[in-house]
Amino acid sequence: MQETELYDLSDDADYAASQQQQGSASMMRSDSSKRSSSSEPEGAEVVYTKDNVTIHPTQFASERISGRLKLIKQGSSLFMTWFPYKGQSSSARLSEKDMNLYTIRAVPFTEVRSIRRHTPALGWQYIIVVLSSGLAFPPLYFYNGGVREFLATIKQHVFLMRSAEDANVFLVNDLQNPLQRTLSSLELPRAVVAGLPSAPQSLVESPSQEHLKAVGEFHGESSSTFQYGGRQRQKGHDPTRDISIQVLEKFSLVTKFARETSQLFRETHSNGYGSFERKRNSQSAIDYTQKEADPAKKVPNQSFVPSDPLEKKPNIEHNHDEETSALVETFELIDCKEFDKLSLVWGKPRQPPLGSEEWATFLDSEGRVVDAKALRKRIFYGGVEHKLRREVWSFLLGYNTYESTDAEREYQRSVKKKEYEMIKHQWQSISPEQAKRFTKFRERKGLIEKDVVRTDRSLPFYDGDDNPHVNLLHDILLTYSFYNFDLGYCQGMSDLLSPILFVMEDESESFWCFVALMERLGPNFNRDQSGMHSQLFAISKLVELLDLPLHNYFKQNDCLNYFFCFRWILIQFKREFEYEMIMRLWEVLWTHYLSEHLHLYVCVAILKRHRSKIMGEQMDFDTLLKFINELSGHIDLDAILRDAEALCICAGENGAACIPPGTPPSLPVDNGSLYPQPDEVL
């Protein structure tokens, strides 16, 4: 039976629209033959409608698909539908076909196994609907809220109960068929199977607690990692099995990976340590796993913290003589065989910054960068000399393309200068009388004036009364707030602009480089904090992947919102390093060489360095925030970059899967070259 016959939707515009496109191709759910057909066409009633429920098929904000979510009651059955709005594709890359791929066409709740909700304190709420087949739909983001109402409506019509294991998982019809439940549980990977409920619980309870719950659980996420490739679902004739195996594989990969990385880190902690210390190190780490396996052998000292190779070692304190002999052997075996390979995985030693002569070798006779990737790699490992920054940053930021010639760039500079002057003139021409009636303008101007006079004023470049550079910061920021009126001005932007102006020393060039930077970091300043939230969320996932004990510690101590990393992320560690160091860090991050999201690995690296202090001193949220804030000025950049590199390489795809779609800094297009200019003038 076809879904189309389930109820009459001919008066539904969305439905009709999607029907036109649909044809027989690209039906998302090829397993529809399994669908029950118990209902009659008449008597369908829409019991819930929510607009602007959106799917994020890729990480690019421009490729979100919004649609309408409905619950439809027919007879005793409840169905869920989600249709994308027609003709709303914001990107050419998303064809109608793509959009229809995600369409949810009348899924009966008898086929729904569970619904996981995510209600972050920041950003959008979303749900993940898992079918009893083991398939799950991509996360549905409720831009207008309404998850609670959605669940409450379902509860009125079908049996819904909260999972005993996870308060954010709601099991559907779980008691209807115990045998089937058991069977499907056996087939399903652990990540998808929710716990058996002990007793039904009220849906609407402890709202404040839910409200504060900032991040979801990794397990729920892992069930979504295989969702984004919706196309895969079409080919399997036995989707349950295929997907189960796929997820199981993924899961075992993670486990295997976790084992291997911890091993890697233990054994390769050779940089900066003699081999003797290295042995000790590996011992203490292995020692820990043994202790964990045997809870009875707990260390009396409550604040004992298992060591981690990335953390700061105050000195060599522990001496586990009893284990030494057995472990040394194991260690040496690994050491000899794996050393070369492992040293590759470990963060490479930092190189001296790129100098003029070497820079010249990257350019052809007309000034094009011949091998952008090699250049990015070079800068990733060493940065650039200060006098070259002015030239190189414009490439890294994407203001100039690597393919452009000297002549083209010079021409662009003059064109862009005119364009800048034009935008600047827009606010300069606002008369006092006009300003009186233009609150938004006055407010923004006021905020900018307040902030530029307290941005890096201790630097000679910005110090003193009536400093012209401070005035330039003001003009550029105010012009930007006209260039991007929707985003406007937000605190933190002056911190981001300051080094750019310092390097570019030209108003218009600084403006356009700042524009390019904000293309990536603009979401950090979104009103709904969605950009910040997705990054903090990603950090929590990465810590869970790369340092489970630390993750568990944060979880127990109510620190999973990672707000203590807020300043790091919002302004790219600007307040954490000396000026020269921040320029170095930024150019390394901007290469996007290993990952666009290296900054998130930098966060993890810093946290890992201090893990034993954090856990050993049993820091609570407040203490941790204070501790993190006070790390400012005390972070060894080179060491952290090496750690971050190693973490990024080791985490690999699993790390990438931790980072939700749309997490800044997302690039508009990724086609091999770094980032084509959307408004290329030549």
Added chain:
Amino acid sequence: MPSRRRTLLKVIILGDSGVGKTSLMNQYVNKKFSNQYKATIGADFLTKEVQFEDRLFTLQIWDTAGQERFQSLGVAFYRGADCCVLVYDVNSMKSFDNLNNWREEFLIQASPSDPENFPFVVLGNKIDVDGGNSRVVSEKKARAWCASKGNIPYFETSAKEGINVEEAFQCIAKNALKTGEEEEIYLPDTIDVGTSSQPRSTGCEC
């Protein structure tokens, strides 16, 4: 006094960007003023030991970002607060007009158990600027607003000159202590902290 005692008092400072929240906190805790404080990103706090009636308390003073856009972060920082300090700049009408927003936003996000009686203290800062000539919010106007919101204690301060800062924070601490006591012990109104004489202020009601 009952024996169960709180030792940590949590105070949140709110107000528009640039009214002097960070400066007030630093003047009170470190007795220092700098022209070079940066805009606060996220949140931070300082602590100071205070003593009342032979009891030592740690005053934990939270400084937050002033831009409206970051208000949603408050949820993480406001909870468990014992007193909220609302700061405006006497030279900026908008910063005064916004006091109400800050107050309401705080009550929503911190959701204290007894919002009607949650202690606020209002500070009109920067009275030193231009010898008072650029002042646009009169003391009378400010006091009227404070009175209308349940007699909120009001102080006029200069973080730069250190005027009234100590007095204001003593009042803040006393009010915080009161909330804390009420939360943990059922016996309210038993704190007698004496009446301190405070220039240019109505003083504390406690």
